[in-house]
Each structure stands twice: as C-alpha cells, then as structure tokens.
Amino acid sequence: MYGVGVGPGDPKMMTILAKEILESASILLAPTISMESSGRAEEVVRAILPNREIERIVFQMTRGTSGQTLRESSAKAAARELFERCAPDEDVAFVTLGDPSLYSTFYPLARAVSQLDNGVEISMVPGIPAFTYLACRVNMDLLDNSERLYVVAVVQDEDLDRLCDLLADRQATVVIYKCGRRFGKVREALAKTDRLSQALVGEQLGTQIERIVEASLVSEDYLSYFATVISPAIRSDFG
Amino acid sequence: MYGVGVGPGDPKMMTILAKEILESASILLAPTISMESSGRAEEVVRAILPNREIERIVFQMTRGTSGQTLRESSAKAAARELFERCAPDEDVAFVTLGDPSLYSTFYPLARAVSQLDNGVEISMVPGIPAFTYLACRVNMDLLDNSERLYVVAVVQDEDLDRLCDLLADRQATVVIYKCGRRFGKVREALAKTDRLSQALVGEQLGTQIERIVEASLVSEDYLSYFATVISPAIRSDFG
The missing domain is CATH 3.40.1010.10 (Tetrapyrrole methylase, N-terminal domain)
Known part of the structure; x- marks a missing residue:
C-alpha cells in the first residue's frame, strides 16, 4: 500500500x-x-x-x-x-x-x-510540504547558516504558550500549522514577540483560490483548517 | 531566473x-x-x-x-x-x-x-527536502497531533548546546542538518538526552550509494556534508 x-x-x-x-x-x-x-x-x-x-x-x-x-x-x-x-x-x-x-x-x-x-x-x-511551497511562492529563505526552523501545530490553547517560547528565539523561523480556529490568539502571540509585521499567512495553497497575505492584514480570528503561517527568523542584513 | x-x-x-x-x-x-x-x-x-x-x-x-x-x-x-x-x-x-x-x-x-x-x-x-524523503524511506511519521518538528544545523560548537535544549523536548522530532564534521558530538548529545537508540542517519539519499542506518550503529565521528539525522519524538503508544 x-x-x-x-x-x-x-x-x-x-x-x-x-x-x-x-x-x-x-x-x-x-x-x-x-x-x-x-x-x-x-x-x-x-x-x-x-x-x-x-x-x-x-x-x-x-x-x-x-x-x-x-x-x-x-x-x-x-x-x-x-x-x-x-x-x-x-x-x-x-x-x-x-x-x-x-x-x-x-x-x-x-x-x-x-x-x-x-x-x-x-x-x-514524499510530497512537497505546504510550508516550503509557501516560502517559495514569496521567494523567502526559511533557513540559512545556523538558523533553526520550528514547525508547530496549534490545536489547543496549551500549544500557544510553547509557541511564544519558540517565537522568542529570534534566529528561528517558525511555521505554524493547524492554527485556523485559534488564529486570533496566534496573531496576538506574533505581536507580543514583535514578529507580526513579517509573518505571512497562506490558505488554499496551490489552488485557484490561493490567498497569501501578511498576517498583520488578516483581521479574521478564524481561518480554514489548512492555513499555514510562517514567521521568518529576524535578520539584520537583509529582508 | x-x-x-x-x-x-x-x-x-x-x-x-x-x-x-x-x-x-x-x-x-x-x-x-x-x-x-x-x-x-x-x-x-x-x-x-x-x-x-x-x-x-x-x-x-x-x-x-x-x-x-x-x-x-x-x-x-x-x-x-x-x-x-x-x-x-x-x-x-x-x-x-x-x-x-x-x-x-x-x-x-x-x-x-x-x-x-x-x-x-x-x-x-520547491523540491522534496532530504528530511521528509528520509522519513518516508523508513515509514516514519515525523509529526502528528500537537507534536513539534525542529530542523537545526550544527555548523559550530555553540549549536550543540541549543541542540541539547531542543532534544530535551520529548514531544519534538529533531532533524539535524550539516552536522557531518561534528557527528561524534551530535551522537553524544543524542545519548545524553536518551534519544540515541531511536535516531537515524541518512547519507547520499536517493542515490545508488544511499546509506540509512541507526545512529547508534554509526561509529565514525565525521560524516559527509549532506548527512541528515532524525531523532523522532518520544511516543508511548507506538514505535
């Protein structure tokens, strides 16, 4: 099989x-x-x-x-x-x-x-994961040199605390899956850690109704189940 | 381009x-x-x-x-x-x-x-990343439910300290890239965090000379540049 x-x-x-x-x-x-x-x-x-x-x-x-x-x-x-x-x-x-x-x-x-x-x-x-697809769509480098990548799911409120800890690591790119129902809370976590302005949201990736938008511009508190959020590592040398 | x-x-x-x-x-x-x-x-x-x-x-x-x-x-x-x-x-x-x-x-x-x-x-x-390819080759589930995935590079000794912190999160699968020259140290970190027995090493993935082996069986302290190491999350219910 x-x-x-x-x-x-x-x-x-x-x-x-x-x-x-x-x-x-x-x-x-x-x-x-x-x-x-x-x-x-x-x-x-x-x-x-x-x-x-x-x-x-x-x-x-x-x-x-x-x-x-x-x-x-x-x-x-x-x-x-x-x-x-x-x-x-x-x-x-x-x-x-x-x-x-x-x-x-x-x-x-x-x-x-x-x-x-x-x-x-x-x-x-194997198949192309949603998060590298999203990164490639916007020409984003997720990982370079000794940067780290954290892929996390936010399925319950407890996951939000850990998310904040992980977002605190400035040299890490954080990918958030399954946060659709808690997007409002995720946006708060991004804002609290000064990462909201650079974060991206992708929905319906690869389809005719694909939506890729800056997280700060998303006002809904609920997104679809397959929404993918990327918060890039904080870099000083390029954007 | x-x-x-x-x-x-x-x-x-x-x-x-x-x-x-x-x-x-x-x-x-x-x-x-x-x-x-x-x-x-x-x-x-x-x-x-x-x-x-x-x-x-x-x-x-x-x-x-x-x-x-x-x-x-x-x-x-x-x-x-x-x-x-x-x-x-x-x-x-x-x-x-x-x-x-x-x-x-x-x-x-x-x-x-x-x-x-x-x-x-x-x-x-986009292209298939080495780590999901390696996971699929051995039928390994990297992420389920609210588990986390950390992808890290070990290019200098300082990266080893952070690696140990990340390995301490039992609900996280940790993927290690670029650790070839420091594999001996990475093996020590895996052993110290009780993760050596389940960790895997992949080299020359997808080629005729592909090698996929349990990390505990690798005695070399140096691996090739493109070696990929996976330390799966610790699960109680299945292997």
Missing part, C-alpha cells in the same frame, strides 16, 4: 514518482469527510489525471485532544473498509495532501492497516 | 513543474565546487534528462562562521559570472538539491543577482 503525498494543492507539485504510482496503482483511494464530496487530495489527482478512477474513503480529519481519538477510530474504520473493498495483492495507493510524514491522514491509516494485517507492505512517497 | 529544487538525489523526486522548467529553460546552471567535477544537483538532472546541456558554475558551499562570508563572496562571484555568460531575457534555471528555501545554494546567489540587477525576476520551485 502506497501513501502518496501530492503536495499542497498545485498539481504540478506532484513528483514524477507520485504521478507514476497514481497511474499504475490498481486502486486509488482519496480521503474525504463525506462520500458526496471530494477531498482536496482527490482534486489534485483529477487535475493531473482527469480520467483516473478514484475511490473515496471517509476519514474524519479532526484532531486535538478529543480529535486524536476520533481520528484513530476513524482510521480503524477506514482500514476495515479498505480490507473489505480491496482484494489481497491489489496495488492500492492512498493519496494525501502535502507529505505523508507531516501531519498526514495516511499515517494513522497505515498503522491501522498494519494492525489488521501486518503482512501489508507500506511505502510512503 | 528560476531556482529549481530537484530533491535529495533520487531523480523521480523531482516535481512535474521542476522537470518542465529544466526542459524549457534556455540555460541550465548547476553549482559545483570545481569546473572539472559535477555537483550532485547536476547528477540528478542528468539522470532524468540525459541529453540536456548543463553549464557548471563554481560555488563555494562551505558554511559556518567564516564559511558564511566565503559563501557570500562566492555567491557574488557566481552572480557576476552569470551576468557575463547569459544574455538579458535569457531564461535561466539554476538547480539546487532539496528545496530552495531550506539551506540552499540558490538563495545567496539570488540575493547577489538582485543586488547586481534588481530587475531580474526570481522564481523558486
């Missing part, structure tokens, strides 16, 4: 290997929150392989303290469904946004599949 | 967009440490586009306290060379390993080019 990262949303961000696997797999599965609507990963595949048959598998993507449990049980249900639908020896590819090793929907599924049948061979195919 | 990330070394890790740009650019430049030998980025392009003409541009990649200055002056020299060689309006693509926003050779060059002629349009094309 392949877990194929398709990148943030722009179909051309798919790797050559990812495309080959999506073409050759006998069954292609895409996660969705309901059978009636397509997920974003499915949209990416459709744009590059319009005639490919794609099956949907319902997957609860909610995270957080209680979300984690929900996600685990959802992954287990999806794994059982996968075993019912696919004959053994079938070449199954499961598509996931971004990269399968970074906050992906694939990993909990792969774990649940291994628990049901540990003979299934799992293979993860 | 395009800065095209070609991924860690496996030609199939190139994105569809990267391949298109490498095919269509009128001049393709690859960095090398000497005109007589090919750099790794050039090798990746050759594997996927064997008939493509690739020009070499000498680039000093050494970093660190003094390396930084050397790198800046090397970037300036490369930028001047680029202006001498390329006619204006030429469609130039410069290839770089991994992703252009992460410790890449492209960024200092782009900055130097902008300083010589700020009318040059710069465009960065």
